[in-house]
Amino acid sequence: MFSALLKRELMVARRNWIGIVIPLFFFVMVVSLFPFGVSPEAPTLQKIAPGIIWVAALLATLLSLEQFYRSDYQDGSLEQTLLIAGPTQVASAKILAHWLLTGLPLVIISPLLGILMQINHGFTDSTHTWVLMLSLLLGTPTLCLIGAIGMSLALAANRNGMLVAILVLPLYVPILIFGTSTVTASLENFSYNGQLAILAALLMIALVVSPFAAGRALKISVS
């Protein structure tokens, strides 16, 4: 059942690829504006890079949330899948598909932005890029998991994306703090294991809570 739900999400996204490309394009565009707007100097860019990349990733995730839930709600397929597969399973499949289609591409493209923001000392040193990718790999699923709760509650309240932003942004703050500080610690040659462990712990908590909470909210949204 889960695989059928996931497969359908991926098929719909493939046909509606523009919706997937826009958040990725937004992520790249926002980050690439900073060297023009702030300074092209490596020390300045290096200093602001973790925060910029993480804030852009966070906003890109937020931007993509609406399309993943709203269309199913409007065409009636949300209530049908909730009836047949159950709320937790539907929410889990949607969250996984959302991360695979919007979170994972951000992780994959982040080395390019690392180069743009000059986080490494030359092309041969890629340590900081790996740390950036690892922090996003642990952080972006949590962003999707928390976002799913916010979007499901917004559907339940029959409200638009602005409510999602208000609900979700405060919950994103810990991920932003630890994601940014992981990369900053790496750039300053400090240990970053603690920050990564906290990001992993936040992911675990979200994995346990979010599918259930989002599922319940989705069920309320169709009633």
Added chain:
Amino acid sequence: MTNKGLLASDLTISRAEHVLLEGAELELAPSTVTYLYGENGAGKTSLMRCLSGLLQADSGKIHWNGQSITSLDSEYFQDLIFLAHALSMKAELTIYENLSFYAHLRGVKDPRALIDKATLQLGIGQLQNRRFAELSAGQQHKVALCRLVIEPAKIWILDEPFVNLDKGTRHWLANLIQDFAKQGGVVLFTSHHEIAELAIDQRIGIEH
């Protein structure tokens, strides 16, 4: 075990502080076709959504086969097909992809033959690879009806299934409902007009 059907007792449903039904009793026995009628806004859809588990009743109990539907969610919902006003199909997917998705959700491993059968019967067999968004309103409605052939179920709750159908499709649907009931199925449907082609076992009216 013999199916005892769907039983709703002392059901009270309200929407936006307006009481639609109060203390309603309803019994849908196996092998029966029940016609639910009433004016617009009387509460037919709310009752159907409530019986489908999508809407929480203010009070009352609903039992499927002798057990509360809230105590065995998955079994009741695997037995149920609820066709609502919204057709519940993805515009981006083809007819085949949409129908095979629902079949897989119901545990039908290879739905090809069933989809071929249903779409051919409804005259949309040659359109299987066409996207849902590219179909006419009537064809879209037929795709939603194909679910009744493809998905295994024991109870059908159908909200206005005869709307927008041509004569041939009305006849086909009436026969399908009749056959399903003969095989022990439970059917509850709404319509603004009585369907001449369909033998109805029970009529339930809702008044304002």
